[in-house]
Amino acid sequence: MTTPAIDTAALTRRFGDFTAVQDVNLRVEAGQFFGFLGPNGAGKSTTIKMLTGLLAPTSGSIRILGEDLRANSAAVKRQIGVVPEGMALFGRLTAEEYLRFVGRMYGLDHATTMQRTQELLEFMQLADERKKLITDFSHGMQKKLAMAAAVIHGPRVLFLDEPFEGVDAVAAGTLKAMLQRMIARGATVFLTSHVLEIVERLCTHIAIIHRGQLVAQGSLEELRAGQANADGASPSPSGGKQRNLEEIFLEIVGTDREGNPAATAPEQELSWLS
C-alpha cells in the first residue's frame, strides 16, 4: 500500500465555541487530482489552511506524504506548494523579485532560481510586466503570479484555493494543462473551486464538505454511483442517466438542517423580481 499524499484523522478546528471543521478524515492518494467542494462557509478554506500549516487544528492529525505536519512542518512545507485564499503576495515587489525571493526561501540555488523565474514569467505571460509592482497587477495577474510562486520549487503536493478565480480563459487553459502534466509526472493536486464544471473536468477524486463535516469522498464515478458517502447521506443514482457533478453536489448539500430542500421553487420567492 502506497503512502497517501494527504491523510487526516479526526481533523477538527474550533473558533471559540463555533466548530468550523469537525472530524474530517481525508485520504488523498499520491498522483490524484483531488477536488474539495463545499458551499460558502462550509470549511474548505479552514481545512486547506490546516493542511498547509497556516492554521493549527484544534484536534486531529495531518500527514502529508507520510510526514506528520505538526512534528515536521519545515520538511512538509518544503514538499508542498500553496496558492492561499488571499494569495499572500508582497505588493511592493515586482513579479520577478517576488519569485526570486520565494525560490531562495525554498532553498533553490541562485542559478536555478533565476532560470525558473524567467521560465515561469514567460509561461504565465507576465514577462512583459517586469517593472510593474505587484500591487498594480490585476487580480488575474496576481493569481497567475501566486501560482508561479507555488510551483517554483517543484512541489510534490500542490494546494490551490480557487486557482482559476479571476484568471482569463487563455491563462486558465495554460494553467490546467500545466496541472495535468504535473499529475502525469506523479504530483498531487488538491484544489477547491466553486466552478463545478472545472472540477468535474479536471479532478479524478472529490470530497464534499458541508457545515464543517465531510459528507462525501471518493472518485467521480463513485459519487455518480452513490457509493462515496462519508457520513451516511445517500446521494442516490437517478435511474440510468449519468448525473453531472452539479446535480450530485446539490443533492448532497442542497438541504437545510431539517433535510428539506434548500433551494425553493422560484415562484414561492422574490416574486417582486421582474
Place this chain on the structure above:
Amino acid sequence: MAELEAGKLLPSSPRDIPVRVQLAAVAWLRWRIFINSTFRRRTTGTRQAVGLAFAILLRIIVWPFLALMVIGPIGGSGFFAWMAVADNHPQRLAPLLAAITLLWLFVSVNGQNVAAVVSNFDPSSLTRFPLRFGRYLVLRTLIGLLTPSTIVGCLALLAAAVGIGVAKPAMALPALVVLTVYALMNVFLMRMIGAWMERWLANRRFREIFSALMALSVVGFQFLNFQRAPARALGARSSWVLSLLHSSGVNLHWLPPGFAANAIVQPAHPFAAVANFAGLLASTALFAGVFAIRLHKQFLGEYLSEGVSRRDRKRSGQRDGWRSQLTLSVAKVAPPQAGRPAFPPIVTVCLHKEWLILRGNGVQLIGMLTPLVIVALMSRSAFGGHSTYFLPGAIAYVLFGVLAGLYNVFGADGLGVQVYLLAPIRLRDVIVAKNLMSLAVIIAEAGLAWVLVSVLARTPIPLATQVSTGLWTVFVIGVNLALGTVRSIQAPRRFVPGQVQRRRATPTNRTSGLLILLVLFGSMALQFPVTLLCSYFDNLWLGAWIFGPLAFAAVAAYALLLRNADQFILAHRDVFAEELCKA
C-alpha cells in the same frame, strides 16, 4: 518547465537549506521593498514631479523636527550618564536607563509612520515557507532591527556608555558590555510587547478596553500635570516628572534598569556586580522566552481574528429561516411615510448607516470623550482664569481631533463606496449625509466643551467673546467642511475604523496631508491673533466683525461646492477605484 512539473529538482532533505540563504533572502526582500517604496511611483509626468517636490518639501520641514526630537534625548542620555558618574551619584543611572527604555517604547509606538516604507510587510507571512521554529524566531528578531526605535534606543545607550567612560575611563568597558545586554533586553522587551499587543488587539473588546486605558492614562497624566504644575516654578529641577524619576531609583533596584545600573557602578563589589548582571541576563532571557511563546503559537498557525460571537451564531441560525420571512421583510422595507421626513430619503438612509458605524465604534467614542475631560482639567490651570482665551482655546482643542475626520469621509467605506457609484442616487446626498453626521459629532463635542467652560471658568465669559467664538467656530467648521469634502473626493484613503493604520500613503495623500495640517492649524490658530488684536484695541466685538464675514464666506463656499458635488465626484471616479475599491 518540464523540470518544474516533474518535481525532480526537489531537494532531498528539508534540513539542507542553509540558514544564511533564508536570512539573505529576507534581508533582500526588505531591501527591495524599501527601494521600491522609496523610488517607484504609480503616477507619471507632471503629477509625479509635483508629488515628489511636495514630498521633499515635507521631509525638509518635518525631518529636522524629528531629528531634534531624537538627538535631544540621545545627547541628554550621554550628558546625564556623565553627570551621574562624575558627580558621584551613580544611583541616578537606573532612572536614566528606565527613561531610555520608555523612549524606546515611545518611538516604537509612534515611529511606525516615519518608517512607513516597510509597513506593508507582515513578517508572520513567513510561516508558509519551510522554516524551523528556531530559524523563524531568529528571523522575527532580526526583522525590524533597523527601525527608528532600535536605532534611537541603541544610540541613547551608546551615548550613555560614552558618558560613563568619559567620566570614569575604568568603567567604560563594563558599561559597554552591560549596556549592550541592556539593548538586547530592550529589543526582546519591545518584541514581546508588540507580539502580545498584536494578539490582544485582534479582539475588538480588548481594543476598546485598551483605548479606554490609554485615554485614562492621558487624562491621568494631565490631571497630575495640572495638579502639580501651578504650584511650582517652571524649570527642569522643579518638574514633577523629573523628581518622580529621581525618587524612582530605589524602586528600580529589582528591575532591569536597576540590574544594569548596579552591574556598572559596583565594580568594588564584584559579587554584587555579577549578581546584577545575571539578573539582567535573566530578564533578557525571560522577555525572549515570552516573545518566543507568542511566536510559537503564530508559527503553529493561529487565527488572530475574533471567534464567532454568540450573537453572530444566533444570526447565522436565523438565516436558515430567511426564505419564509423574505416576502414579509420586503414588504416591511418601505412602510408608508406619515408626515414629511426631515431629510430626503437617501440622506436619511445614509445617515442611519453612518450612525450604525459610529455607534459600533467604541474606540472612536472614547476618543471623543477624552478631550472633554482634558478641558475640564484645563479649567484648574491658569488657563481657567482667563475666559477670553479659555473658551476659544478649549473649542479649538476639542475640534482639532474631530475636524481631521472631515478630510477622509469615504475612507472607512472601502470597497462599499462602489454602492454609491452604482446606485441611482445623487452623490451629493451621500456627502450631505456624511457631513451631517460629522456635524452632529462636531456640534456635540463643541457644545459640551462650551458648557464645560461656562461652568468651570473662574471668570464670566463676556458676550462679545461668546459671539466671536461662535462665528469663528462656524468659520472653522465651514472651511474644513469645504476643503475636507474636496480632499475626501480627490484623495481618499482606505482605513478600518478603530484599527491602526497600516496602508501606505500615496504621494497624493502625503502631499495633501501637509496642506490639511496647514489649513487645520491655520484656521484654528487664526483665533489667537484676533483675540490679541481685540485686547490691543480693547474691543472684544472686533472678533465678531472679523469672523462674521469669514464664517459667511466659508459656509457659502461649502454650499457652492455641494451644488457641484455630483459632477466633481464623478470626475474623480478613477481615484475611488484606485484607492478605495482595489481588493
